[in-house]
Each structure stands twice: as C-alpha cells, then as structure tokens.
Amino acid sequence: MSPDTSHGTAIPSPPRTFRAVAPVIALCWLVVFFDGMDVNIYGAVMPHLLDDKGFGFTASTAGTIGSWTTFGMLIGALGCGTLTDWLGRKPMVTGSVALFSAGSAVCALAPSAAVFGGGRFLAGLGLGGLMPIGLAIVAEFAPPRRAALATGLMMTSYHAGGMVATGLGLALGPDHGWRVVFWTGVIPAVIAVPLVLKWLPESPAVLFAKGRTADASAVAARYGLPEPTRAEAPAAGAKGRFAAVASLFAPGTRAATPLLWVASFAGLLLVYGVSTWLPELMRASGYSLSSSVTFLMVINAGGIVGMLVAGRAADRFGAVKVSALWFVLTACGAFLLRAHLPLGVAYALVFVTGVWLFSAQVMVYAAAPSVYTPGQRATGLGWITGVGRTGAVVGPWLGGAVVAGGNASLGFTTFAAAAVLGAVAISLVPLVRRNTGHAPDVSGNRMGKILPEH
Template sequence: MTSKSASPAPPPHTLRSVLPVLALCWLAVFFDGMDVNIYGAVMPHMLDDEGLGLTPASAGTIGSWTTFGMLIGALTTGNITDWLGRRPVLVASVTLFSVGSAVCALAGDPALFGTGRFIAGLGLGGLMPLCLAMVMEFAPPRRAALTTGILMTSYHAGGMAATGLGLTLAPSIGWRWVFWAGVLPVVIAVPLLLKLLPESPGVLFARGDLARAHQVADRYGLPRPTAAEAPEGGAKARFAAVLALFRPESRWATPLLWLASFCGLLLVYGVSTWLPQMMRASGYGLSSSVSFLMVINAGGVVGMLIAGRTADRFGAVKVSAIWFVLTAIGVLLLKSHLPLGITYVVVALTGIFLFSAQVMVYAATNTVYPAGERAAGLGWVTGVGRTGAVLGPWLGGAFVANHNEGWGFTTFALAGLLGAFAIVLVPLAARTGRRSPLPEPSPA
C-alpha cells in the first residue's frame, strides 16, 4: 500500500533538466559578451571622433577601468550572494552594466566615458561567475564541461552582435547608438530572469529555507542539498572557504589555476579590446579590422562546442593546455601581414582556441575541489584571473600608443604559452598534494 504522504519521485537528472536555467543564463551572458565587445567594435570610430578626445593610451586605460570594475564586481558578488541570493544579484548585475552603457552613450569626454565603463564592469564582473555557478550546479556531473561550453557560446554570440552593431550603426549614425543598444538587457533580460530563473538550492539550503531548497531540487531533478554541499554564510565561513583552497590536496593546484586564469583572461580581454585597432595599425582597412572581431567571436562559438564535448571525453585540463598552445601559434601568425583571406582563416581558428582555453580552466576546478569548496574555488579562480583582464587592455593600449603592435602580438602569445604551462601542471600538483603525509602530532 502506497503512503499518501510520499512525495513523487523527482525527474531524472539529465541534460534536459538544466535547459531552462541554461537558456536564461545564456541570454544574460549574451548581453555580457555584447557589452564587453562593444568597446573594441567602436574604438576605431571613437579614436576618429575629435570631439571626444580619446587617444590610444587613454583608450587602453579605460579598457582597464572596465576590467578593474569587473574584478571588484566578481569579488563582491561572492560575498553577497549567500545573503541576497543568486537570482537578485544576477538581476542587479544586468541592470548595472545596462546603466553603465547608458552613461557611455551620453559621455562627452574620456573621464565620464571611463566612469560608465567602470560601472558596466561592476555588473559584468558579477554576472559571469554567477551564471557559471548556476549552470554547473544544475547540470549533470558528467555534462559539466559541455554545459559550460554551451553557456559560453552566448558570450561570443554577443560579441558577434556587438561587432554587427559596430559595423552597421557606428559608420552611419555614430558610435553612441551602439552603446544605447547596450541598454536593451535591462528591458529584455531582467523581466525574464525575475519571472523564470530559479534560486540555487544550495543557497536556499544555506539560508535555512529547506522547503524551497528541496522544492527546487526536486523540480529540476537535482539531489537535495546537504550541509556539506551548501555554501556557508557569514564572513567567518567565507574566510574558512578560502583557507580550504590551500589544504594539502589543493594548495599547489590553486595558484596554478589562478595563473592559468590570469593568462587566459589577459588574452581574452586584451585581444577583444585591441584586435581591430592592432589589425588596422598592421595595414588592414577599417571595415576589415572590425570584421576580424566578428570572425574571432564566430570561432569562439564553434570552439566552445568543440571544447565542451572534447573535455567531457579527454578532460578539461588536457583540452585547456592544448588550446592555449594553439592560441599562441595563432596570435603569432597574426603578427605577419598575410593575405586577407588567409588572415580571416587564422583569426577564426585562433577564436576557436582562444576563448575556450580559458573556459576549460573554469571546468578544471571540478577536478580539484570537492562539492562544498567548488563555488569558492571557482569564484577565486575567476576573481584572481580578472587581474589579467585588467592588465590585457592596458598592455594593448601601451603597445598601440607606441606603435609597437608587433610586440603586442608577441606578448599575448607568450601569455598563451604560460597559461598552458600552468594548467598542465594542475593534475600533478593535485596528486602531489593528496600524497602529502599528514603532519606528525606534536609531542605532549
């Protein structure tokens, strides 16, 4: 006889069960990618606008303001999500970078424009770690790399949209209208997120809302959260979570993941910000130079799908290391003034490897940290990596301002090789930590 009080069995935890969360996070990250790439897509037009007074050096500094805002946003988000919840903070992030885009559209001088980019950076920095954490929480364990790759295709689709806006709107009605398009997320994405995105079961559990935590977990076919898997709240718990990243099992792997993330984000944001202007300085026409940003992001979409499937089979660490090396080769080839058709092919292939090399660093955190430490580990890998995102645009601006674009390509290629070296050592470091003997008890 079946008990009337027995709850129905939850649906199986399959890839299909994560699709609603994946779709909503995909939309949010699409607008993230659009906002990040808008600056690079319109920079040649902004530099030609004498009324704005932007120079290559100040443009690079402003690019670093954006990524510095992202660094602060990423670190701050981790401290408030256990208090406010992931969904409200995600909505606030989208709203913040939409407001920043509006400030940029209205700016009459580099200082106000830089302020707008800093505000946008605060929202952009909080959004990406939240979406990654949400998708990885709701995804089946064996499909974590694939779902992460699918999510990150949206970033590059957004980059392609930004390039399309830069190619169509900026020459005809001005670069400001491209930034006005950056206000659309608050109109489109925010209502959908508020209505349809579930809260994280782990966060609900940590806040003591057990009924809602179990309800969301059952609805999406997730295992019900336990105390070991839920993020703990409070400053003391967050400090303990950071210390846990340096336990013997992960104390060497953690700084290697940080270094790989630093190199990856230096590449991603340096190239995204400066590729059109660097290619223009290398002798390509204005429209071709901006089109390269479209092509590299199209390669990024393909690369995410390839990397996700490949990493599920061979491991995220191996894929990330190989992808970093292939990125370095591609960036070095761009240093030469090749025929236009061949250059488009090289740019597309570089895009396939460039962006997914960094994303597979995020996926590799699953192999280092247990469930209870994964959110903190991912947050710090993302946050520390943002220092590379701060440095990349500044470096690109410094090289362009001094007419040393060739050194820019070389520096970005070296960052790719250093990223490969760091990530390939992660499994060895993790194994070494697990074999480390426990400290001897002190004599009484």
C-alpha cells in the same frame, strides 16, 4: 527521488537531462549573451572613438579606460559571493544586468572621456558579478557527466553577443556614431531582467543556507538535483567566508590553487586584451578599417565553435588536457598573426585562433570541480574567476601600451607569450596533485559537478 522535507513525503525527481534543465540554461545563455555584447561593444567602436577628435580619446586613454572596465569586473567578481549569500542568486543576476545596462547608458551620454570611463567602470561591476554566477548556475543544474559541455554551450552566448556587438559597430558606427551603439547596451535591462525575475530558479544550496529547506527540496525535485546538504551550502558570515578561502590552501590544493589562478589570469588577459585591441592591431598591420573591425566578428565566430568542440573534448579527455592544448594552439595562432597575410588567409587564421583562445580560458573553470572537494568547489571557482580578472585588467592596458608604441607585431607576440604562460600553469596542475596524493582526478575523462559559486 528527492524527499520533500516539509511534508514528509517524496516528490518524484525528473531525470537531470538537458531537456529537463533547458529553461535554466536558456536564461543563463541569454544574460551571458548580453554580457558578451556589452564587453565587445567597446572594442567594436574603438576605431570610431579614436577618430572622434573632439572627444579626446588616444590609444593610451582607451587602454586605461578598458582597464577601468575590467577593474570593475574584478571587484564585481570578488564581491558577488558575499552579496549572493545575503540576497540570493536570482537578485544578483537581475542586479548585474541592470548595472551594466546603466553603465552603457552613461557611456552613451558621456560629455567627456572621464565620464565615459566612469560608465565603463559601472558596467564592469555588473559584468564581473554576472559571469561567475551564470557559470555556476549552469554547472549546478547540468547533468553531471556533461558539465563541461554545458559550460561550453552557455559560453557560446558570450561570443554570439560579441558578434552582434561587432555587427552593431559596423552598421551603426559609421553613419550614426558610437553613442548610438552604446544605447543598444540598454536593451538587456528591458528584455532579460523580466524574464529572469519570472523564470530563473534559485540555487537549492543557497535556499538551504538561508533556512528555506522546503523551497530547496522543491527546486531540487523539479530539476532532478540532489538534496543540498550542510557541507554544500554557502558558508555563513565573515568567519565562514575566511575559512572557505583558507581551505583552498590546505594540503592537497595549496599548490594547485595558485596554478589555476595563473592560468585564469593568462586566459582572461588574452580574452579581454584581444577583444579590446584586435581591430586596432589588425589596422596597424595594414588592413582597412572595415576589415579590421570584421576580424572581431570572425574571432567570436571561432569562439562559438571552440566552446562546443572544447566542451565535448573535455568531457571525454579531461578539461586540463584540453585547456593546455588550446593555450598552446592560441600561442601559435597569435604568433602567426604578426605577419601581414592575404586577407582571406588572415580571416581563416583569426577564426581558428578564436576556436582555441576563448575556450582555453573556460576549460580552466571546467577543471576546478575535479581539483576541489565538494565543500571547496564553490569558493574555489569564485576565486579562480575573481583573481583571473586581474588578467582582464592588465590585458586592455597592455594592448593600449603596445598600440601606442606603434608596433602591432609586438602586440601579437605579447598575447602569444600570455598563452604560453597559461599552458604551463594548467599543465602543472595534474603534477602537483599527483605529488600530494590527493584523490580527485584533474585529468580524467569525467567532470565532477560544479557547485554553486558565490
């Protein structure tokens, strides 16, 4: 049980099961669903944007604007930690959803490509802050031995949102235009924000750091969490933030940290490069417009299956092993897509590639808690996410450069090479950890608890 420090009595704690924390996971699932919808809307309407001759979009312009979005996400991911320390996790979630909804409205109203790009950058700020906070909340509240499964379960929402975005592009884009599709991106502010404000609990560690120890104990008791301690609380002030980052390069983690960053970079390059450019790459390979857009829905369907499979496999075999294998299989799938295959075979190959591609990246996040000590994990996860966003910036730009060159085969080869880079980086983490003699097991069967990320 968890003690109530404000009254000197003990409050019985319910067991930390999926049933006990279901409302928290469900709310995070919902906001990440809208995150996935907003990210994938751009790729879903890309063919219509390029065909809108009056708007002045080219493949090169589209790739650049895609990178503006992910550059905003990079800033959002790195900046959300300090803002979370000041404001709390619930305000950051609601603010992020409101921000990317506002960005979608700007895109729907944009009179020019430049204004449209500003809207995507604004949306990126909200999207970048939301994802790492959602991951941290779910991992903090999930049962410790099911942290990877809970992470994978939540991330199925991202791909469900991607499938809905693709469906909206197919249903609304041809007859009503791309602007109507972006207006649907305002829906999250109407639905998710009120629900989060009413039902999402604040992190006990954040409450503890803000001096609200009684509230921290109450939340911990309600959801069966351990009492937060000073070591687990977010570091205070700029000096504390610097010390937390510096600790990632202390003996025992200094070699593993850059490897995790590289793996995250490669994974997010794949996620955002493929999400933005898969329809155009498939169209350049000779498939019809409708079939090319449908491929985006198919790969996201594979992503949903992959999250569930990878989560269970990681809880049993270790997140590092699963991530490395999934990266290798992604490389194989991307390389095989270079060929113009029969439509049914192509759909099947895109589906299984989606099974591996998206969850390879998520398992990098799931590996972080077993690399870092409790006092390092929150900052470590934040920087893995933030630095990885540079891959999200490079992916759309790189895809645009390849498409502008008219060589779809080179695009798939480029994505395959990124997957190989991710596999090598994550595979080296256990080796460097063994060489330092550090205690946490990064390749074992059990996942540690991910502390709140900020």
